[in-house]
Amino acid sequence: MKQLIPVLTLALAALGAHAQTTVKDGWVRGTVPQQKATGAFAQITSAQGGRLVSAASPVAGVVEIHEMRMSGSTMQMRALTDGLELPAGKTVELKPGGYHVMLMDLKQPLKAGDTVPLTLVVEGADKKRETLQLQLPVKALGGMPQQQQQQQGQHKGH
Numbered sequence: 410m411k412q413l414i415p416v417l418t419l420a421l422a423a424l425g426a427h428a429q430t431t432v433k434d435g436w437v438r439g440t441v442p443q444q445k446a447t448g449a450f451a452q453i454t455s456a457q458g459g460r461l462v463s464a465a466s467p468v469a470g471v472v473e474i475h476e477m478r479m480s481g482s483t484m485q486m487r488a489l490t491d492g493l494e495l496p497a498g499k500t501v502e503l504k505p506g507g508y509h510v511m512l513m514d515l516k517q518p519l520k521a522g523d524t525v526p527l528t529l530v531v532e533g534a535d536k537k538r539e540t541l542q543l544q545l546p547v548k549a550l551g552g553m554p555q556q557q558q559q560q561q562g563q564h565k566g567h
């Protein structure tokens with residue numbers, strides 16, 4: 410029985426390391442064939458405050474943190490090269506038309522019902538980096554009509 414103790418200690422340490430930042434309601438927008446980019450969205454809360462500094466996913470060659478906003482009458486998207494600020498205890502929402510994690514150079518189409526692994530790196534106010542490993546469901550939203558028809562057959566409680 411004694412041999413179990415180090416394993417348990419490690420597991421608790423891992424939980425502790427992940428407690429600073431929580432992510433919920435994450436999802437990825439589904440794509441149509443030939444589409445090379447899409448967005449990932451979630452609600453991120455950093456207990457002590459920090460900055461989302463990078464993201465990565467095996468489904469995409471390039472992953473960036475983006476902001477979308479109106480500039481005059483046009484919607485503009487830009488990469489947040491310094492990362493996305495996460496004020497302490499405040500939920501920051503990544504959503505269509507706002508902040509998002511941009512998945513580019515996609516290696517395959519993403520269908521509703523797929524799961525996309527996404528790694529987020531958050532740098533705390535103390536400069537410590539926290540890595541969050543997420544598994545996000547793919548949702549087909551705002552797709553083409555034929556895509557929506559396909560989706561009805563496999564619609565799962567969203």
Ligand SMILES: [Cu+2]
Nearest residue numbers: 475486509511
């Ligand atoms: Cu973008």
